[in-house]
Amino acid sequence: MNNIDFSFSDMIAGYVTDFDPKQNTFGTFGLRTSDDRKYKITLTATTYSQLVRNLEEPYYDCTSQMSTMLVPNRYLFVYGIFYFEADEYKFEAKHIVFLGRKDNEYLFEKQDWWVKQIQSLANFYLKAQFEDGEIDYRKYRTGIGLVGSKEDSTRQETDTISRLVYGFATAYMMTGDDRYLEAAEKGTEYLRQHMRFLDEGEKICYWYHGIDVRPDGSEQKIFSSEFGDDYDAIPAYEQIYALAGLTQTYRVTGDPCIMNDIELTVNLFNKYFLDQTEKGGFFSHIDPITLSPYSEILGHNRAKKNWNSVGDHAPAYLINLWLATGEEKYADFLESTFDTIAERFPDYDHSPFVQERFHEDWSHDQTLGWQQNRAVVGHNLKIAWNLMRMNHLKPKEKYVALAEKIAEIMPAVGSDQQRGGWYDVVERTVESEQNINRFVWHDRKAWWQQEQAILAYLILTGSLDKPEYQRFARESAAFYNAWFLDNEAGGVYFNVLANGLPYLLGTERAKGSHSMSGYHSFELAYLATVYTNLLITKQPMDLYFKPKPGGFKDNILRVAPDILPPGSVRIGEVWINGHKHFNFNPENLTVQLPTTPNELKVRVRLLPTQIYFDATLLEVTNGTAKISLTGLLNADAVGHFQEALAKATEKPVKSLVLLLQDLQCVTTAGMRSLIFIKQKLGADVELYIVGATTQIEHFLRSSGFCEGVKMLDKYEDLELTSV
Numbered sequence: 001m002n003n004i005d006f007s008f009s010d011m012i013a014g015y016v017t018d019f020d021p022k023q024n025t026f027g028t029f030g031l032r033t034s035d036d037r038k039y040k041i042t043l044t045a046t047t048y049s050q051l052v053r054n055l056e057e058p059y060y061d062c063t064s065q066m067s068t069m070l071v072p073n074r075y076l077f078v079y080g081i082f083y084f085e086a087d088e089y090k091f092e093a094k095h096i097v098f099l100g101r102k103d104n105e106y107l108f109e110k111q112d113w114w115v116k117q118i119q120s121l122a123n124f125y126l127k128a129q130f131e132d133g134e135i136d137y138r139k140y141r142t143g144i145g146l147v148g149s150k151e152d153s154t155r156q157e158t159d160t161i162s163r164l165v166y167g168f169a170t171a172y173m174m175t176g177d178d179r180y181l182e183a184a185e186k187g188t189e190y191l192r193q194h195m196r197f198l199d200e201g202e203k204i205c206y207w208y209h210g211i212d213v214r215p216d217g218s219e220q221k222i223f224s225s226e227f228g229d230d231y232d233a234i235p236a237y238e239q240i241y242a243l244a245g246l247t248q249t250y251r252v253t254g255d256p257c258i259m260n261d262i263e264l265t266v267n268l269f270n271k272y273f274l275d276q277t278e279k280g281g282f283f284s285h286i287d288p289i290t291l292s293p294y295s296e297i298l299g300h301n302r303a304k305k306n307w308n309s310v311g312d313h314a315p316a317y318l319i320n321l322w323l324a325t326g327e328e329k330y331a332d333f334l335e336s337t338f339d340t341i342a343e344r345f346p347d348y349d350h351s352p353f354v355q356e357r358f359h360e361d362w363s364h365d366q367t368l369g370w371q372q373n374r375a376v377v378g379h380n381l382k383i384a385w386n387l388m389r390m391n392h393l394k395p396k397e398k399y400v401a402l403a404e405k406i407a408e409i410m411p412a413v414g415s416d417q418q419r420g421g422w423y424d425v426v427e428r429t430v431e432s433e434q435n436i437n438r439f440v441w442h443d444r445k446a447w448w449q450q451e452q453a454i455l456a457y458l459i460l461t462g463s464l465d466k467p468e469y470q471r472f473a474r475e476s477a478a479f480y481n482a483w484f485l486d487n488e489a490g491g492v493y494f495n496v497l498a499n500g501l502p503y504l505l506g507t508e509r510a511k512g513s514h515s516m517s518g519y520h521s522f523e524l525a526y527l528a529t530v531y532t533n534l535l536i537t538k539q540p541m542d543l544y545f546k547p548k549p550g551g552f553k554d555n556i557l558r559v560a561p562d563i564l565p566p567g568s569v570r571i572g573e574v575w576i577n578g579h580k581h582f583n584f585n586p587e588n589l590t591v592q593l594p595t596t597p598n599e600l601k602v603r604v605r606l607l608p609t610q611i612y613f614d615a616t617l618l619e620v621t622n623g624t625a626k627i628s629l630t631g632l633l634n635a636d637a638v639g640h641f642q643e644a645l646a647k648a649t650e651k652p653v654k655s656l657v658l659l660l661q662d663l664q665c666v667t668t669a670g671m672r673s674l675i676f677i678k679q680k681l682g683a684d685v686e687l688y689i690v691g692a693t694t695q696i697e698h699f700l701r702s703s704g705f706c707e708g709v710k711m712l713d714k715y716e717d718l719e720l721t722s723v
Contacts, residue, residue, distance in 0.1 A: 004084070011079045011499040012039055012091070013420035013479070019070040029070045031078065034475055035417035041078055042092045049096035052107055052482050055120035055490065062098060071103050075475065077420065077482055079499065097482050099474075106474055108481045109532055111539045111643070115174050117485075118525035122171035122180050124148060124490035125164060125518050128511070135183050137161065137190035138213060144512025146504060147489040151512075155222075157210035158195040158242050160517040161187055165245025167518025169252055170526045176544035176603060181252060188249045191242070192261060194219065204271060205264035206234065207242035224288040227514055229369045233285040233301050236273050236309035239265060243317035244519060251324040252544075254551025262321065266333075273309065279361060281340050284309040300368055303360040307379050311341055314386050315523075322393075323560050325553070331393060338390045341383060342398045348405070351428040352413045352437075354380055374440050375428045377414035378449030380406050385456035388463050389563040400464075407460055411472060413437055415453070419498055420479035421445045422453045443498045444508075448520040450480040455527050462535025463565055470536070477528065486511075492521045530561045534569050538608040539640070540616070545602040547593060557591040559604045572607040572614060572630060573662070576600055613637030615644035623654035630662040633670030641670075645677060653685060659715065661691035671703050678705065690715050 017030035017038070026043040033039070049069070051060040062069060077097040082089045099106050107113060126132070128148035129140050142160045143151030165187035172180040195208045209227075212220040224232045243265055250258045272291045273282045284306045287295030294303055314337055322330040344362050345354040353375035357365040366373040384406040391399040415422050425440040457473035460466070483500035484492045491511045495503040507513050533539040547557055559571065571586040576593075577600060583592040584604075593600060605616055607630075614630040615637075625648035633641065648656065666674070678687060690712045692700065700706050 007081055007083050009079070009081045009094075009499075011077060011419045012041070013077050013418070013475070014039070014075070016070050016072055016074045016076065018072060019067070021067055027067060031076075033417055034411070034415075034420075034471075037418070039091055041080070042090065044092050044094070047080075047093045047096065049098060051101065052097055052099050052478070053485075053487060054107075054113060054481070055117050055485050055487065057116075057487075059487075062101075066096065069098055074103055075099055075106075075478060077478070077500070099478050099482075106478065108477050108528075109474075109537055111533055111537075111541075111640075114525040114529040114532075118167075118171045118174050118522055119177070120490060121492070121518065121521055121525065122168060122175075122177070122183075124511075125167065126179065126183060129164070130183075135179075135186050137187055138217070140164075140187075140190075142210070142512060142514065142517075144510060146486075146509050146511060148491070148511065151510070154212040154214065155210055156194075156213060157514060158191065158207045159238050159244075160512065160514065161191055161195070162242050162245035163517035163519035165191070165518075166248045167522035169245065169248040170522045172252060173248075173543050173545070174526060174529065176542075176601070181546055184245070184249045185253065185255075188246055188255075188258060191246065192257070195242070196261065197223075198261075198264070202267075202271070203264060204268040205261050206268050207239055207265070209238060229301070230285065232288070233298055234288050234291075235285050235301075236269070236282055237284075237312055239268065239273075240308070240312050240316045241519075247317040247320045247324070251320055252546055254324075254547045254557070256548075256551060262317070269313070275305070275360065280336075281305045281344070281358075281362070282309040282313075283360075304365060304368070305358040305360070305362070306365075307345070307354075307356040307376075310337060310344075311379075311383065311386070313337055314390070315382065319386075319389060319563060323563070324558060326558055334390055335394050338387060338399060341387070342396075342402050345383065346402060346405075347428075351375070352409045353377075353426075353428045354383060354406075355428075370440075373428050374425055375414075375437075376425055376449075377410070377423050378446070378452040380410055380414065381422070381449070381452035381456040384410075385452060385459055388456075388459045392463070392563045392565050403456075403460065404464075407456065407469065407472070410453075415472075415476075416443075416445070416498060419500065420475055421483070421496070421498075421500070422449050422476065424449060424495075444495045444503055445479075445498065446495050447480070447484050447492050447516075450476060450484065451520045451524040454480060454524060455531070458528060458531035458536070462531050462568075480524075527562060530564070534561065534606060534608050535564065538610055540572065540608075540614045541606045542616075543604045543606060545604070547600055547602065549597050549600075550595075552593070555593040555595060557593055557602060558589065559591060559606070560589040561606060568609055569606055570609055572605040573616065573628065574605070575603040575618070578619070613640060615641045617644050617647050618659075620648055620651070620653065623652075624657060625649065625653045625655070626657045626659060628659040628662065630664075632665045632667070633663060633673070634665075634667040635669035637670065638673040641673060642677075649681075655686035655688065656681060657688045657690060657715070659690050660693070660696060663692070663696060666696055666699055671699065671705065674700075675703065675705055678709070683708070686710065688712060 014031040014033040017032050019029040021027040024042050028040055028042050031039045031041050048063045049066045051062055078093045079095040080091055080093040082091050128144050140156055141150045141153055142155050142157045143153050165184050168180045169184035197206050209222045209225045225235055243262055246258050246262055272286050275281050283293035284304045285298050285301035286293050287297050318334055347355040355364050357368055357371055359365050384403040387399045387403040424446050426437045430437055453476040457469050460469040461473050483496050486493055493502040494516055495508045497503050533541045543559055571584050574581040574584050574591055612632045616628040618626040618628055627644050688710045
């Protein structure tokens with residue numbers, strides 16, 4: 001029965017074990033999957049290969065180098081055809097995707113990979129929503145098609161605007177591009193003016209589900225939810241995600257008007273969603289009229305609790321709110337949230353997955369709607385990721401224990417160890433005579449669930465430094481970057497098939513919907529940069545802020561990028577309006593802002609505490625590039641220095657200024673790199689060395705490097721000589 005003796009195509013992801021160029025006509029290689037299955041792959045006359053590429057990067061063909069790149073332990077994807085011959089399957093490769101040029105290189109671990117990705121995402125949504133014109137949220141529509149075209153709808157949903165605002169604010173933090181902040185601030189103000197219900201008597205704020213914009217410009221407000229299981233109720237998760245964009249914008253600007261709305265919405269949670277009995281937790285829905293979770297009108301949602309109402313506070317807004325304010329009441333809110341998750345959600349006597357839906361008394365709700373007794377893979381990973389963040393704030397053994405338990409269990413039951421990537425919804429338990437948890441609807445893979453896996457294993461790697469966590473992080477990020485990026489139209493796909501090909505039917509064809517906006521893909525780009533650069537590869541990261549005069553309490557700007565292991569990150573340098581600023585606390589990650597009525601643009605360079613060298617491209621203006629060097633310029637630092645120089649000289653420059661005030665030492669290897677760079681710049685580029693210490697200047701002069709180089713004590717001297 002069911003004899004599979006026909007050909008079919010599929011993908012395999014794994015690690016090269018060996019390559020034999022003499023077997024068959026074009027050679028064969030061995031591949032070992034993540035769960036240790038072994039395959040023999042045959043190359044053919046038409047096998048082609050490429051490098052993984054970021055959004056807006058050109059296709060890079062490496063077919064001619066393929067035989068030299070098939071080296072042991074290299075992770076790759078190979079798509080091909082299984083043929084059943086001689087009572088066994090033979091696999092012939094048709095398409096190979098390499099993750100880097102070098103043996104153990106993963107291009108998505110480069111310092112600026114995710115920065116470039118978030119720029120492309122932000123540009124995609126700017127164009128899709130505002131047609132490259134004025135940023136006017138009256139043009140905004142929830143539905144965005146595959147190529148960025150707007151669906152024929154009048155609907156504007158609060159949550160999707162807020163998620164897009166989160167994306168724009170985050171893109172500004174990573175790039176300093178003022179267009180993104182303009183989009184974030186205008187979106188925030190649009191939400192406050194059109195979607196907010198302010199009840200000053202009750203001292204609460206809540207948010208409409210959305211509005212319909214009529215052709216004449218008038219609005220029809222949609223108060224209660226009109227989405228699926230939440231119909232005619234106010235679901236907690238919609239109120240939670242209404243704060244995502246506001247809170248991230250507040251992190252950048254410190255606008256007190258935004259903070260007021262955030263505080264009043266938190267009041268709503270505590271007054272109407274919180275179970276104030278000894279049972280604790282937050283109800284999932286309240287009645288739009290009485291604001292009661294017990295109303296009979298709620299039907300199947302009456303007196304229920306779920307993952308979204310309890311756990312989603314943390315990643316959507318609460319962690320960012322604590323990062324921006326440092327207020328203990330938000331730390332306590334977070335602690336209560338994760339104590340509840342650690343106590344109520346594990347169900348490992350019955351299932352490898354957490355329980356997600358509950359009755360008022362925390363008994364399991366396993367009959368409701370689509371979820372029944374089913375698991376969302378990404379929610380398990382999301383818990384592990386956020387438990388580790390919380391453990392960095394208030395360490396508890398139970399947080400780490402549960403995070404590691406999830407991390408150890410999930411690959412076998414939630415990931416695709418044949419092809420890579422993570423599944424969507426599966427049955428929490430198996431039936432008799434079954435060994436595998438069954439897929440509920442399909443074996444497709446959603447973009448947001450890949451995000452949870454990548455961030456979970458990245459932060460576990462950065463916190464606990466276990467090789468298996470880094471392996472899962474790399475495999476997850478590899479699948480996402482290889483198959484979810486739409487290199488033709490821009491943005492990311494909603495779903496892909498198990499084999500990585502995009503699924504382009506129905507609502508899953510869209511790049512904007514009730515379920516998809518500028519949140520998960522932007523959050524991934526941001527936090528993947530934070531965890532990779534600052535915790536794992538030990539590379540610097542820049543963040544940008546634009547605080548309003550007097551906005552932040554005591555004029556203190558808090559710049560911690562996330563809740564990271566204590567002492568793992570420090571401030572290296574700060575610039576305000578392009579000038580160096582020295583009033584900051586490097587260990588506390590705070591900047592004391594000057595008291596001024598003028599606009600401030602703050603750039604902060606964050607460094608891992610173990611970093612020994614940094615090269616910062618400050619600006620390229622009127623043909624003059626300025627690079628600041630910090631720490632120890634040795635052989636290990638040369639590559640980073642050359643990357644900064646490559647960025648500085650993408651376009652021809654007339655002069656290069658190296659600021660060495662913070663450079664502590666140069667080794668002979670570092671000196672050779674300076675000499676080589678000077679040679680490559682050529683005689684037509686003026687080279688300035690500014691602020692070198694006596695020791696470094698002596699080394700430069702004794703090497704003969706200073707011939708034709710202008711040596712200056714401080715940058716102001718350069719400005720004078722240029723007059």
